[in-house]
Each structure stands twice: as structure tokens, then as C-alpha cells.
Amino acid sequence: ELKVEQNPLFLSMQEGKNYTIYCNYSTTSDRLYWYRQDPGKSLESLFVLLSNGAVKQEGRLMASLDTKARLSTLHITAAVHDLSATYFCAVDGFRGGSEKLVFGKGTKLTVNP
Amino acid sequence: GAGVSQSPSNKVTEKGKDVELRCDPISGHTALYWYRQSLGQGLEFLIYFQGNSAPDKSGLPSDRFSAERTGGSVSTLTIQRTQQEDSAVYLCASSLMGMDTQYFGPGTRLTVL
Numbered sequence: 279e280l281k282v283e284q285n286p287l288f289l290s291m292q293e294g295k296n297y298t299i300y301c302n303y304s305t306t307s308d309r310l311y312w313y314r315q316d317p318g319k320s321l322e323s324l325f326v327l328l329s330n331g332a333v334k335q336e337g338r339l340m341a342s343l344d345t346k347a348r349l350s351t352l353h354i355t356a357a358v359h360d361l362s363a364t365y366f367c368a369v370d371g372f373r374g375g376s377e378k379l380v381f382g383k384g385t386k387l388t389v390n391p
Numbered sequence: 392g393a394g395v396s397q398s399p400s401n402k403v404t405e406k407g408k409d410v411e412l413r414c415d416p417i418s419g420h421t422a423l424y425w426y427r428q429s430l431g432q433g434l435e436f437l438i439y440f441q442g443n444s445a446p447d448k449s450g451l452p453s454d455r456f457s458a459e460r461t462g463g464s465v466s467t468l469t470i471q472r473t474q475q476e477d478s479a480v481y482l483c484a485s486s487l488m489g490m491d492t493q494y495f496g497p498g499t500r501l502t503v504l
């Protein structure tokens with residue numbers, strides 16, 4: 279069974295600091311996604327990572343994928359308050375015969391002024 | 392262009408009543424997914440449609456839950472004889488085809504009293 283674990287689940291940081299969110303998954307998968315969710319809102323797609331060593335960056339966020347370690351990271355550089363949200367990683371279940379996404383529990387990020 | 396839309400945005404019902412939740416995917420998207428988000432369980436997959444057929448219904452929690460999709464577009468998720476544990480946010484997503492990035496709608500918040 280495909281399982282996805284994120285850590286930390288809660289992250290409080292000061293503006294200007296750097297931090298990394300980790301996402302581990304249990305079985306081989308073809309795609310890894312990062313989504314952002316603001317309170318009371320739906321999920322917004324941030325990144326899709328397709329291959330080993332893939333790195334994508336958007337503003338202060340950078341995501342990477344190591345398929346051999348079954349690990350993805352979301353690195354936050356010089357955090358600002360606007361980045362406060364819950365971040366989810368998700369892995370597709372295609373190799374298990376399903377198109378569904380399996381999500382981690384999410385990391386609630388709070389950036390304090 | 393228009394994103395995924397869902398209706399109603401909020402639904403309050405009494406235990407034992409039936410409810411219908413509607414999803415309008417992005418035009419041209421052949422794949423449609425239903426997920427459920429609750430505090431205790433996180434984001435859970437319910438069902439996946441490719442066109443009008445549902446090759447993966449594995450996430451439906453009981454036979455009180457059913458879904459259909461007509462014309463390769465609109466989908467309805469029906470919950471019969473609602474229970475308090477059905478209270479959650481029901482999210483719909485669509486993608487151009489299977490294995491593509493899933494774009495999420497705003498969700499329907501269901502409260503069963």
C-alpha cells in the first residue's frame with residue numbers, strides 16, 4: 279500500500295529564515311506533486327516532479343525529488359508572511375493500478391513577522 | 392479559463408437524509424476525481440472517472456456513497472442516509488487525462504447534524 283509521510287506537520291518560523299519540509303513515500307511512483315492550501319480554500323498546484331534529480335523553483339520555494347530515496351523536499355528560502363499556508367505532497371498511485379493521488383498529512387507553515 | 396466548480400459550497404443536513412454534491416470540471420478534462428478532507432483522516436481519495444466510466448471506486452467508504460458522471464463532464468456524488476462521520480469537505484479535481492496534474496475545485500463543506 280502506498281503511504282506518504284510528511285514532516286514536520288507544524289512549522290513556525292520567522293520571516294527571513296530558511297527551512298525544509300520533507301516528504302517520504304513508500305513505493306515507487308511516477309510523479310510527485312506539491313500543493314498549497316490556504317485556510318478555507320482549495321488546493322493550489324505548486325510543482326510536479328517527474329524524474330530522479332528533478333528540481334523546480336518558484337519564487338522562494340524550491341522542490342526536489344530523489345526517487346531512489348523516495349524523498350522529496352520543499353525548501354523555503356527567506357520566508358515571508360505570505361507563505362503561511364498548509365503544504366501537501368502527493369504521490370500518484372499509477373504503479374499500483376490507480377490514477378489517484380495519495381496525500382501526506384500536510385505541513386502547516388506559519389511565518390511570523 | 393474557468394476552473395473546477397462545485398456546488399453547493401456549504402451543505403447542512405440532518406442525519407439520515409440524502410445529499411447530492413455536484414462538480415463541474417475544467418472544460419476538456421477527461422479525468423475527474425473526488426476526494427474527502429477531514430481533520431482526522433486528512434485527504435482521502437474516493438473515486439476516479441475517466442470519461443463516464445469509473446475504473447477506480449476503491450475509496451468509497453461504504454455503499455451509501457455513489458457517484459456518476461454524465462456526458463464526460465458534470466459529476467454528482469450522492470451520499471444516502473448521511474451519518475455524522477460523513478461531515479467533511481468534499482473536493483473534486485479534474486485533469487486533462489489520467490496522470491496529469493489534478494486541479495481542485497473549492498470544495499463542498501458538508502455538515503451532518
